[in-house]
Amino acid sequence: KAEDASKEKNRAASVAMNAEIRRTKARLLEEIPKLQRLAQKK
Incomplete structure (x- = not known):
């Protein structure tokens, strides 16, 4: 029983x-496009 x-x-x-x-993966996937846009600005 203890094992169960x-x-x-x-x-x-x-x-x-x-x-x-x-949840973390979903959040990261949402962040990626933002980060890509920021990277392109520089």
């Missing part, structure tokens, strides 16, 4: 980490 509980926790943690990674 830790597996559940691990799954929850990995789901949370994946969500965090997806």
Whole structure:
């Protein structure tokens, strides 16, 4: 039972980490065009 509980926790943690990674990736993808525009100005 303890092992099952830790597996559940691990799954929850990995789901949370994946969500965090997806959010960060989305934010970076939004930033790229802005950065490219800034780079072209220089």
